[in-house]
Amino acid sequence: MSLSSISPATIDRLESEFGILHLLYHRNRNQHRVAVWWLSLDMLHRNVRKILSNLREIETTKKILQKERLFRKAVLIARQMIRKKLFKRASYDFNSIIALGQFVTLGMVLVANTSVIYKLVVEISEADGGDKKLSQSKTVERVIDPDDLGEEIEVAPVALQPLPPASKDLLDIFSEKKSKIKYHSRNEKPNKVVKDSGEKKKKKDKKEKKDKKEKKKRSAMDDIFG
Structure with missing residues (x-):
């Protein structure tokens, strides 16, 4: 397992195709970044x-273990791209650009560029002899893809248990509290203290006395001028 299993022509061709892809990426970022x-x-x-x-980092490092680790990373990324059908999805999306008819040239260049990159990535993914040899290695490192959303897990529905019936004591307490609740009108303040019946009685007596006094005054005047 080494870089020698990948031909330099493959790396050069991939860099050339990536240069085209990189140019398309930056030229159309502001205009199409919200597109599907x-x-x-x-x-x-x-x-x-x-x-x-x-x-490319393999060429600059001198440590053998570091070179092997970088090579494994490149191979694993290439395999993930194929396993997750990234090229199939990209080809479908880029063909939809051509079908719309508005940016036909852009869509055709992306489709052609994607097909060449796919061929080169497949060659890199098979550089170490296949998945079987790589899976048997004890030093294989897992490459975490930030776009990996995981697998959908089916969750069995949870049966809801019926609530126990309320006891007679609780119902009696609730009904007793409900009977004590006093409802106020919209303009009445909720915290207003209701005055007791004794105070109301005193006001009533004062009013009656006042009415009697006024009645006596009116009768005296009637006697004088009557």
Whole structure:
């Protein structure tokens, strides 16, 4: 397992195709970044850049273990791209650009570029002899893809248990509290203290006395002028 299993021509061709992809990415970012197909272009651009970064770093490092680790990373990223059907999704999205008829040239260039990159990535993914040999290695490192959303898990519905019937004591307490609740009008303050019946009685007596006095005054005047 070494870089020698990947031909230099493959790496050079991948860099050349990535240069075209990188140019399309930056030229159309501001205009098409909200489009549905832009997500496929973004994922394709990001993963191919990771592969090339790992392969080119092998040439600068001198440690053998570091070279093998970088090579495994590049191969694993290439396999993930194929396993997750990234190229199939990108091809479908880019063909939809052509079908719309508004940016036909852009769609055709993206489709052609994606097909060439797919062929080169497949060659890199098979550089170490297949998945079986790589899975048997004890030093294989897992590459976490930030776009991996996981697998959908089916959750069995939970049966809701019926609530126990309320006891007679609780119902009696609730009814007793409900009977004590006093409802106020809209203009009445909720915290207003209701005056007791004794105070109301005193007011009533005062009013009656006042009415009697006024009645006596009126009768005296009637006697004088009557």
